[in-house]
Amino acid sequence: MGNLFKIAIRNLFRYKRRTLLTVSLIAIGVIFVLGYISIAGSFKNMMIAQITDSSLGHLQVHRKGYMAAVDSLPLNMNLKTRPYKILEDVLKSQPEVEAYSPRIRFGGMFSTFVETTSIRMNGVYPDQEFKTVPLLTSRVMKGEKHLNRGEILVPELLSMGMGVKPGDTVVIVTTNQDGSVNGKKFTVVGILESAQGPGGRDGYITFEDAMEVLRMPEPEVSEVAIRIKDFSQETAFTEKLETLLGKELNQKGKPIFDVHSWEKLSPFYNIARMIDVMSIFVKIMLVAVVLISIMNVMIMAVYERVREIGTIAAIGTLPRKILSMFVIEGFSLGALGVVIGNFIGLSLIFILNLTGISFDFGRQKGLILKATIDPLDVLIVSGIVILISVLASLQPAWKASRMEPIKALRHV
Amino acid sequence: MGLIVAENLSKNYQVIATKVSKDYGTAENVVRALRGVSFEIEPASFVSFVGPSGSGKTTLLNLVGCLDKPTEGNLTVVGTDVLKLDRHESAQFRGDNLGFIFQDFNLIPVLTVYENIEYPLIIVKNTAAGERRRRVMAVLEAVSMVDQKDKYPDQISGGQKQRVAVARALVSDPKLVLADEPTANLDSKTAYAIIELMKKMRNERKTTFIFSTHDQKIVGEAEIIYALADGELVDKQVKGGKQNG
Numbered sequence: 307m308g309n310l311f312k313i314a315i316r317n318l319f320r321y322k323r324r325t326l327l328t329v330s331l332i333a334i335g336v337i338f339v340l341g342y343i344s345i346a347g348s349f350k351n352m353m354i355a356q357i358t359d360s361s362l363g364h365l366q367v368h369r370k371g372y373m374a375a376v377d378s379l380p381l382n383m384n385l386k387t388r389p390y391k392i393l394e395d396v397l398k399s400q401p402e403v404e405a406y407s408p409r410i411r412f413g414g415m416f417s418t419f420v421e422t423t424s425i426r427m428n429g430v431y432p433d434q435e436f437k438t439v440p441l442l443t444s445r446v447m448k449g450e451k452h453l454n455r456g457e458i459l460v461p462e463l464l465s466m467g468m469g470v471k472p473g474d475t476v477v478i479v480t481t482n483q484d485g486s487v488n489g490k491k492f493t494v495v496g497i498l499e500s501a502q503g504p505g506g507r508d509g510y511i512t513f514e515d516a517m518e519v520l521r522m523p524e525p526e527v528s529e530v531a532i533r534i535k536d537f538s539q540e541t542a543f544t545e546k547l548e549t550l551l552g553k554e555l556n557q558k559g560k561p562i563f564d565v566h567s568w569e570k571l572s573p574f575y576n577i578a579r580m581i582d583v584m585s586i587f588v589k590i591m592l593v594a595v596v597l598i599s600i601m602n603v604m605i606m607a608v609y610e611r612v613r614e615i616g617t618i619a620a621i622g623t624l625p626r627k628i629l630s631m632f633v634i635e636g637f638s639l640g641a642l643g644v645v646i647g648n649f650i651g652l653s654l655i656f657i658l659n660l661t662g663i664s665f666d667f668g669r670q671k672g673l674i675l676k677a678t679i680d681p682l683d684v685l686i687v688s689g690i691v692i693l694i695s696v697l698a699s700l701q702p703a704w705k706a707s708r709m710e711p712i713k714a715l716r717h718v
Numbered sequence: 719m720g721l722i723v724a725e726n727l728s729k730n731y732q733v734i735a736t737k738v739s740k741d742y743g744t745a746e747n748v749v750r751a752l753r754g755v756s757f758e759i760e761p762a763s764f765v766s767f768v769g770p771s772g773s774g775k776t777t778l779l780n781l782v783g784c785l786d787k788p789t790e791g792n793l794t795v796v797g798t799d800v801l802k803l804d805r806h807e808s809a810q811f812r813g814d815n816l817g818f819i820f821q822d823f824n825l826i827p828v829l830t831v832y833e834n835i836e837y838p839l840i841i842v843k844n845t846a847a848g849e850r851r852r853r854v855m856a857v858l859e860a861v862s863m864v865d866q867k868d869k870y871p872d873q874i875s876g877g878q879k880q881r882v883a884v885a886r887a888l889v890s891d892p893k894l895v896l897a898d899e900p901t902a903n904l905d906s907k908t909a910y911a912i913i914e915l916m917k918k919m920r921n922e923r924k925t926t927f928i929f930s931t932h933d934q935k936i937v938g939e940a941e942i943i944y945a946l947a948d949g950e951l952v953d954k955q956v957k958g959g960k961q962n963g
Contacts, residue, residue, distance in 0.1 A: 313826075613824065614824070614826060616824075618826070618841070620783070620812065620818050621837075621842060621886070622809055622814070622816070622838065624842075625805065712786050715785070
């Protein structure tokens with residue numbers, strides 16, 4: 307086998323310029339794919355992190371049926387004290403859970419005493435909320451990065467529209483479960499930058515204030531946002547939680563809880579999917595580049611060496627060895643392209659990270675691009691190129707191995 | 719016929735051709751390259767097939783070399799009925815029993831002189847490294863090319879290339895070496911040297927050499943000369959006497 311490689315490599319160097327061009331083409335393809343995967347993948351991961359860490363959490367648990375009616379933020383679909391206790395016990399016993407945050411979500415009127423508009427509110431325990439969605443505090447554009455009783459974090463667009471600034475007094479008016487209306491004065495403690503996804507333009511008050519304004523005698527929870535320690539385990543943990551909570555049934559024998567991963571909650575998931583699909587298309591383009599270039603070179607190689615093939619066949623080289631010789635030649639071309647492409651591609655990714663390129667996403671400005679690539683992706687791309695190189699050289703190699711030595715020797 | 723076969727077997731011929739014919743072309747346009755040729759070649763012979771272009775020399779050598787199959791007749795090479803060999807078996811048979819010397823040398827340009835000679839031992843015979851080196855050096859010495867062993871084919875002369883080709887043909891100790899016009903691309907002095915080299919190898923290794931040529935000066939170097947004309951054997955000369963084919 308070593309000798310077959312030696313002959314293959316020597317044959318590649320026989321046509322230096324052609325080999326250089328083909329290897330360059332493959333290497334450029336590999337560099338492009340690695341670059342695309344690392345940048346697009348990092349962009350995707352960064353956006354997912356922005357969405358999950360700003361407002362959504364990695365996953366959420368609601369009372370069964372709540373999400374179907376979420377547009378109206380129904381108070382009668384909240385989790386009561388006993389089911390919430392069950393849920394809390396389950397979450398506390400899971401080692402994967404880093405933090406969780408119960409929320410009361412409700413719609414109401416936001417008044418500056420001069421103007422009034424509608425608002426969607428979250429009642430939260432600030433400590434738990436800030437641990438579950440750690441980027442929430444970084445969204446505070448103006449004012450203080452905390453939330454105490456009697457204080458409100460106002461969404462940016464509403465503050466601009468209503469001319470509200472930190473320190474102002476505003477009133478939140480809402481309708482309770484029993485249909486009566488109640489209001490409460492709050493001091494604006496900070497202005498929240500808008501975030502992508504559901505809940506990204508909501509205001510925040512404390513859980514206790516929410517209970518007070520809603521005249522809730524007992525704590526009720528609209529949703530529980532959960533943050534897990536290892537985001538890569540999100541799908542597995544969602545399934546685990548579904549199994550654990552699926553056992554909890556109401557009096558009618560129906561499940562009490564509904565578990566939603568961020569994919570089900572955020573429209574960005576479709577964009578993330580599109581990025582994944584684009585990655586597949588880019589890989590297909592790489593396959594086409596490798597396939598065409600290797601096949602072209604190997605067809606030429608066979609055509610130019612017909613007499614040589616005749617000679618080695620005449621002196622007793624078995625057809626399968628002739629096939630191996632040309633397949634190894636194609637393999638070597640692909641492998642060489644992969645090695646060079648990986649080296650340059652990974653170096654470029656490293657340099658890209660050193661330069662710290664920034665970009666904007668929606669209303670979020672100056673995000674620093676951190677291009678990262680999973681070693682598995684490098685292996686997959688390398689594997690694809692080498693596999694396609696071998697497949698592309700199979701046809702010319704097969705043709706070479708099937709040549710009649712007598713005809714090949716006569717070839718001019 | 720039975721007597722002839724018995725006599726042939728008892729003599730253990732390297733090649734037995736019985737009424738061998740070879741046609742080319744389609745049914746409507748048949749070209750008869752060989753017409754019922756019969757001959758036998760004994761081991762360690764130094765045989766030449768001569769004749770003008772188109773007489774069937776190359777066709778005959780191709781048949782004996784298992785590179786092609788007769789249309790009619792029987793052909794036994796080194797005790798094997800070559801008509802029964804399939805493609806794979808033919809390649810195996812050639813690798814095990816035959817050596818080839820080509821008119822255009824047909825050395826592999828990316829391999830050095832040493833590697834060209836070593837090639838059949840590696841790719842065809844799977845010979846162990848130590849044995850390989852011993853055999854390659856032995857034939858390199860025999861053809862006086864030791865000092866050129868690290869050169870590539872494009873760095874040596876035509877005569878040297880043909881010496882390398884002779885060495886490559888002999889390195890795997892074949893029973894039969896076939897050379898189609900081995901001196902056609904060489905000047906007469908070099909041509910004689912190559913024929914002398916082949917004869918020397920035959921004497922040392924007892925290998926049967928069969929070569930074709932249309933060069934009358936070279937023909938005289940053969941010990942048995944078969945003359946071909948229009949696909950038929952028209953004459954057989956044995957050095958020191960003459961026998962009609």
